[in-house]
Amino acid sequence: MQEVLLIKADLERTDEWVAAFADFDVEVRDWNSPGNAEQIDYALVWQPEAGALARFPNLKLIFSIGAGLDHLMGDNIVPPNVSVIRMVERVLTAGMTEYVLYNVLRFHRFMPQYEADQRNQVWNERFQIPAWERRVGILGLGVLGGAAAAALAALGFAVAGWSRSEKTLPGVVSYYGKPQLAQFLARTEILVCLLPLTEHTENILNADHLSQLPKGAFVINAGRGGHCNEDELLAALERGQIAGAALDVFREEPLRQSSRLWTHPHVYITPHIASMTAPAASAQHVIDNITRLRAAQPLTHVADFARGY
Ligand code: NAP
Numbered sequence: 393m394q395e396v397l398l399i400k401a402d403l404e405r406t407d408e409w410v411a412a413f414a415d416f417d418v419e420v421r422d423w424n425s426p427g428n429a430e431q432i433d434y435a436l437v438w439q440p441e442a443g444a445l446a447r448f449p450n451l452k453l454i455f456s457i458g459a460g461l462d463h464l465m466g467d468n469i470v471p472p473n474v475s476v477i478r479m480v481e482r483v484l485t486a487g488m489t490e491y492v493l494y495n496v497l498r499f500h501r502f503m504p505q506y507e508a509d510q511r512n513q514v515w516n517e518r519f520q521i522p523a524w525e526r527r528v529g530i531l532g533l534g535v536l537g538g539a540a541a542a543a544l545a546a547l548g549f550a551v552a553g554w555s556r557s558e559k560t561l562p563g564v565v566s567y568y569g570k571p572q573l574a575q576f577l578a579r580t581e582i583l584v585c586l587l588p589l590t591e592h593t594e595n596i597l598n599a600d601h602l603s604q605l606p607k608g609a610f611v612i613n614a615g616r617g618g619h620c621n622e623d624e625l626l627a628a629l630e631r632g633q634i635a636g637a638a639l640d641v642f643r644e645e646p647l648r649q650s651s652r653l654w655t656h657p658h659v660y661i662t663p664h665i666a667s668m669t670a671p672a673a674s675a676q677h678v679i680d681n682i683t684r685l686r687a688a689q690p691l692t693h694v695a696d697f698a699r700g701y
C-alpha cells in the first residue's frame with residue numbers, strides 16, 4: 393500500500409504542496425481530511441495543536457515546515473519516539489541571506505539618514521565607512537547564520553559569529569559559549585540574531601546585552617520575537633545606545649496595534665517575512681529523507697529536542 397503524507401500548511405499554499413509531491417511515490421492528504429488515522433506515515437506541519445499528532449499511531453517521521461522548531465516544543469505536541477526533521481532548503485536560506493544583507497547595508501550605508509534627508513530636502517553627504525571597518529556580529533552560526541555570515545564576509549565586512557560550539561568559517565571570527573558572549577558583543581556594531589528560540593536564548597536581546605554593544609550599534613532580529621525584550625530595546629533606542637533596529641519577528645504576531653515599535657522612527661518592521669519555506673524546494677528535502685528512511689540510511693537535519701533545536 394502507498395505511504396501517506398499528511399500536510400498542515402498555510403491554507404493558501406496546500407495546493408502548491410500537493411503539486412510539489414506529484415512525482416513522488418506517496419499519497420498526500422490534507423490535514424483537514426486525514427482519512428483513516430492509522431494510514432498516516434509522515435506529517436509535514438506548521439504549528440500543529442497540542443495532542444493533534446498523537447491521533448496518528450503509525451507516524452514514522454514529522455517534518456517541520458519552518459526552520460525554527462519552537463512551534464513543536466510545547467507539551468504534548470510531538471509524540472514520543474517520533475523523530476522531527478527541521479526544514480533546510482535553499483530558498484529559505486537564500487531569502488534569509490537577502491534579508492540580512494539588505495538590513496546590514498541599510499545601516500552600514502546610512503540609508504535611514506538619507507531617507508530622512510530626502511523628506512527634508514537636505515543634501516548632506518556622509519563619509520563612507522569601508523565594509524572591512526564595519527564589525528557585524530551574528531548570533532547563531534547555523535544553516536541560516538552561517539550562510540549570511542559567508543555572504544557578508546564576501547562583501548568584505550568584518551564578520552564574527554557566536555554559537556554554542558566553535559566554528560571554522562572562512563572570513564568569520566568564531567566566538568562560542570556563554571563566556572565569550574561579552575567579547576563578541578563588545579566588538580559588534582551591527583548585531584544580527586539568527587538563533588533558535590530555546591530556554592538558553594530567550595530574551596538574549598535584553599538591556600544588559602544591548603548595553604554591552606558599542607554605543608550607536610544596530611540590531612537586526614530575524615530569529616524569534618522571544619529573543620527580544622521589546623521594552624528594553626525601546627529604552628535602548630531612546631537612549632541612543634541602539635541607533636536603529638530592523639525587526640522581522642515579535643513576541644506577539646501580528647504585532648499588536650498598540651506597540652510603540654510601529655511608530656518608532658528608528659525601527660524597521662517586516663511581518664515575519666525574512667525568509668519563507670518554498671513548497672517546491674522543500675519537497676525535495678522531505679523526499680530525500682523519506683527515501684533515506686525507506687533505504688534504512690541516516691536521516692538529515694534531525695532535531696535534537698534535548699538541546700532545543
Ligand atoms: P540552526 O542551523 O539550528 O542554527 C542554530 C545556531 O544557533 C547554531 O549555530 C547553534 O550553535 C546556535 N545556538 C543555539 N543555541 C545556542 C546557545 N544557547 N548559545 C549559542 N549559540 C546557540 O538553525 P537555522 O536553520 O540557522 O535557523 C535559525 C533560526 O532562524 C530558526 O530557529 C528560526 O527561529 C529563525 N528563522 C526565522 C525566519 C524568519 O523568517 N524570520 C525564517 C527561518 C528561520 P551550534 O552551531 O554550536 O549548535
Ligand code: GLV
Binds near residue numbers: 457458459667669
Ligand atoms: C520561519 O520563521 C521558520 O522558522 O522557518
